[in-house]
Amino acid sequence: MKATRSPVPAGAAAQPFGSHRFSVHWTGAGAAPPLGFSQVLMPALPAGAETAAGVAPSDIAFPPSGHLALRRAFDGRRELQQWWQRVQHGKLRTPRTVTVQLLSGDDDEAVMRWRFRGARPVSLAWSALDAMVPAVLTETLVLSFERVELA
Numbered sequence: 001m002k003a004t005r006s007p008v009p010a011g012a013a014a015q016p017f018g019s020h021r022f023s024v025h026w027t028g029a030g031a032a033p034p035l036g037f038s039q040v041l042m043p044a045l046p047a048g049a050e051t052a053a054g055v056a057p058s059d060i061a062f063p064p065s066g067h068l069a070l071r072r073a074f075d076g077r078r079e080l081q082q083w084w085q086r087v088q089h090g091k092l093r094t095p096r097t098v099t100v101q102l103l104s105g106d107d108d109e110a111v112m113r114w115r116f117r118g119a120r121p122v123s124l125a126w127s128a129l130d131a132m133v134p135a136v137l138t139e140t141l142v143l144s145f146e147r148v149e150l151a
Contacts, residue, residue: 017111021103024070026096026119035079038138040100041069042114045148067142068098068116074126074137084121084141095120098143118146 024037043066070080086092095118102112120143127138 017102018105019102021105021108023101023103023110024098025101026098035072035077036075037070037072039069039071041071042100043067043148067122067144068100068119069140069142070098071138071140074139080121080124080139080141084124087121095146098145113151115149115151116143116145116147117149119143120145 022037022040023034024040025034072080083092083096098116098119100114100116101110103109104111121141122144123142125140125142127135127140129137
């Protein structure tokens with residue numbers, strides 16, 4: 001018996017999108033040019049106040065609910081550190097909007113968009129400094145947010 005292929009619904013791609021083509025931008029006071037993030041760790045977005053039945057938050061391979069993590073290779077630019085410091089010292093009262101876009105492989109068109117409104121730094125961390133391993137130093141900014149809009 002020959003298998004038949006179901007038609008691709010309108011608006012869907014014939015092949016799944018890769019997770020390696022994305023962009024990250026933020027708006028608000030002190031917005032920076034693109035910083036070349038290499039990884040975005042999306043938060044779990046529970047449907048209600050509790051996580052799925054029987055799944056402990058520690059069992060989910062995501063940042064804690066309500067947090068977004070952005071990682072990049074450290075290149076000497078200090079925008080993430082400055083944003084974190086301004087919030088820590090109470091000098092930045094207005095939260096920012098962080099937009100993550102999944103890009104198509106063909107023409108860099110946004111095929112999915114997450115807008116994290118009311119974003120504020122929660123923590124800033126760097127990878128280990130290890131003289132025995134020639135690795136790239138990364139920095140990770142974890143953000144809380146008030147709400148997320150999907151488009």
